Amino acid sequence: MAESKPASGKNNGQANYSISPSGEKFPLPLKEDYENENLRIRDLSERARGEGKEIVVVMGVGFVGAVMAAIIADTKNKQGHPSKFVIGCQRPSTRSYWKIPLLNRGISPVKAEDPEVDTLISRCVLEKKTFTATYNNDCLELADCVVVDVQCDFSKNSLGNMRTGETDMAALDATMRTIGEKIRPSCLVLIETTVAPGTTEFVAWPILKKAFAERGIKSVPLLAHSFERVMPGRDYVSSIRDFWRVCAGCNTEARKRVVKFLEQVLNTKDYPLTVMDRPIESETTKIVENSYRATILAYLNEWSLFAERNGIDLIKVINAIKMRPTHSNIIFPGPGIGGYCLPKDGGLGFWAYRHILGFEDGNSVFKITPLAIDINDTRALHVAEITRDALRNIGRYIAGADVLICGASYRQDVGDTRYSGSELVVRKLTEMGAEMRVHDPYVDHWYELENQDSYPDPAHSWKRFFRNQDGLKKIVVRKDLKKVLKGVEAVVLAVPHAPYLELEPDDVVAWAGNPLAVIDCYGILSDEKIRRYFELGCEVKALGRGHIQRIKESVRKKARP
Numbered sequence: 116m117a118e119s120k121p122a123s124g125k126n127n128g129q130a131n132y133s134i135s136p137s138g139e140k141f142p143l144p145l146k147e148d149y150e151n152e153n154l155r156i157r158d159l160s161e162r163a164r165g166e167g168k169e170i171v172v173v174m175g176v177g178f179v180g181a182v183m184a185a186i187i188a189d190t191k192n193k194q195g196h197p198s199k200f201v202i203g204c205q206r207p208s209t210r211s212y213w214k215i216p217l218l219n220r221g222i223s224p225v226k227a228e229d230p231e232v233d234t235l236i237s238r239c240v241l242e243k244k245t246f247t248a249t250y251n252n253d254c255l256e257l258a259d260c261v262v263v264d265v266q267c268d269f270s271k272n273s274l275g276n277m278r279t280g281e282t283d284m285a286a287l288d289a290t291m292r293t294i295g296e297k298i299r300p301s302c303l304v305l306i307e308t309t310v311a312p313g314t315t316e317f318v319a320w321p322i323l324k325k326a327f328a329e330r331g332i333k334s335v336p337l338l339a340h341s342f343e344r345v346m347p348g349r350d351y352v353s354s355i356r357d358f359w360r361v362c363a364g365c366n367t368e369a370r371k372r373v374v375k376f377l378e379q380v381l382n383t384k385d386y387p388l389t390v391m392d393r394p395i396e397s398e399t400t401k402i403v404e405n406s407y408r409a410t411i412l413a414y415l416n417e418w419s420l421f422a423e424r425n426g427i428d429l430i431k432v433i434n435a436i437k438m439r440p441t442h443s444n445i446i447f448p449g450p451g452i453g454g455y456c457l458p459k460d461g462g463l464g465f466w467a468y469r470h471i472l473g474f475e476d477g478n479s480v481f482k483i484t485p486l487a488i489d490i491n492d493t494r495a496l497h498v499a500e501i502t503r504d505a506l507r508n509i510g511r512y513i514a515g516a517d518v519l520i521c522g523a524s525y526r527q528d529v530g531d532t533r534y535s536g537s538e539l540v541v542r543k544l545t546e547m548g549a550e551m552r553v554h555d556p557y558v559d560h561w562y563e564l565e566n567q568d569s570y571p572d573p574a575h576s577w578k579r580f581f582r583n584q585d586g587l588k589k590i591v592v593r594k595d596l597k598k599v600l601k602g603v604e605a606v607v608l609a610v611p612h613a614p615y616l617e618l619e620p621d622d623v624v625a626w627a628g629n630p631l632a633v634i635d636c637y638g639i640l641s642d643e644k645i646r647r648y649f650e651l652g653c654e655v656k657a658l659g660r661g662h663i664q665r666i667k668e669s670v671r672k673k674a675r676p
């Protein structure tokens with residue numbers, strides 16, 4: 116097929132191909148390809164059914180869906196034989212189509228630090244042949260069970276005010292409509308997407324019921340909800356398969372079916388299921404557990420500022436508190452709270468209260484959840500302030516300064532950059548005129564910057580909250596720390612990736628070629644290293660670590676004749 120305008124795995128309505136992260140171009144399917152694809156899938160499914168396997172369609176093969184699909188495809192019956200045939204179904208959009216041909220080669224579309232992701236997917240696709248992927252949603256007609264793993268985003272319309280945000284249910288709505296048009300009446304539909312509470316019963320179920328009525332189907336659609344608790348990182352697969360699940364069905368039959376399904380595909384023997392009465396309870400569980408986490412992180416922001424201004428090291432305070440078993444989950448917030456879930460999930464709940472459940476008093480009922488998200492969303496801006504101040508203290512200006520940020524991802528030792536605090540640090544420093552460089556051992560491409568004109572969609576990049584951002588499209592994530600440090604005037608240690616914990620001040624200063632400003636966002640530097648940086652003529656500042664001032668004074672005192 117002829118190739119036209121360049122696309123880059125993003126939403127470019129003009130392009131007729133989709134590009135994978137490694138740069139491979141996949142022509143989008145043409146109208147005439149659909150029939151053959153349908154035959155391919157039907158043929159595989161009939162064979163699988165003949166072998167006694169259930170047919171499961173997973174809608175959306177993104178971060179969660181691709182791995183969940185492989186876990187289902189790996190299921191064995193009591194005799195040890197594969198018991199499910201899984202069809203991963205994905206829209207053939209320019210942004211996402213590449214995931215299908217890649218999966219069909221046995222290659223994971225998700226880059227994960229967990230080696231089991233790659234082996235699981237290749238085993239199921241290539242050896243067990245229990246997993247295939249398609250763009251043709253006619254596969255829904257074959258399903259005994261459909262698992263929905265498409266995204267449901269919460270878009271914020273201003274920085275630091277989540278109350279003005281809105282839920283984007285377009286993908287979920289479209290998926291539910293297609294499912295309603297195609298599934299067999301006895302098919303179980305399981306929504307795994309994190310949704311605004313009420314969505315399963317009051318949005319998705321009516322869509323399915325209406326579609327059934329239009330098709331003359333008398334029975335009630337079987338719909339259930341069970342959210343994901345997946346954690347990116349080294350235990351990616353395990354965090355889906357070997358972890359506690361919550362579920363609920365819209366009626367008794369759906370509840371029975373979802374319990375049976377999850378017991379077959381997940382390790383519910385060691386991690387028992389919690390079965391709720393209604394999907395709104397399962398949906399709310401996800402929203403509350405993530406809002407709780409967002410809140411305890413946000414709560415420490417004010418104490419972090421208190422510590423900075425009063426000679427206290429909050430890291431030591433937290434370690435002292437953690438000695439109490441009742442308080443052992445207290446955590447230092449770093450330069451903001453990222454990942455796909457914590458920044459948005461409270462917003463889904465706040466939004467649902469009004470727009471699904473019909474209450475008008477959301478602003479007076481919800482105080483803590485919106486405030487927590489707003490604090491988390493803006494904490495990173497303070498990193499830019501202390502970087503500016505540190506440079507000033509060594510006689511330099513932020514405008515025009517070469518600044519290196521170490522760590523682009525949202526947490527240590529993973530390559531996931533979604534809503535990372537580092538993105539905001541880079542954007543704010545760029546707005547102030549800094550020349551930014553980026554290092555991250557786990558990140559190859561920083562999509563949020565490289566594709567800022569189209570990702571997550573044209574209107575929703577954080578770019579829009581800052582001036583002077585255009586150059587960030589060209590940002591390259593560097594891997595050679597020694598090289599990238601050359602000539603740098605400030606280094607922001609934004610994420611405690613393992614290699615950054617080992618860094619020696621003497622090396623950093625030697626590689627930079629001059630004393631520099633060092634900004635610690637995550638309690639990365641020991642007191643000895645802070646002291647050494649000062650001895651080498653550097654300035655050090657950190658989030659929540661006011662005791663640095665004392666170390667600086669003692670180094671100065673020693674240096675005085």
Ligand SMILES: NC(=O)c1ccc[n+]([C@@H]2O[C@H](COP(=O)([O-])OP(=O)(O)OC[C@H]3O[C@@H](n4cnc5c(N)ncnc54)[C@H](O)[C@@H]3O)[C@@H](O)[C@H]2O)c1
Pocket residue numbers: 174175176177178179180204205206211264265266267286287289290307308309310343344345346347455456
């Ligand atoms: N990623 C995480 O760490 C994480 C953790 C816990 C829960 N979750 C939840 O899991 C859900 C999925 O998240 P994700 O990270 O996998 O998202 P994602 O964006 O990686 O994947 C969603 C996929 O669905 C596809 N899709 C969209 N519309 C479709 C349609 N109509 N038909 C078929 N496919 C369609 C998209 O192209 C994409 O590939 C979200 O609700 C999220 O909140 C994610």
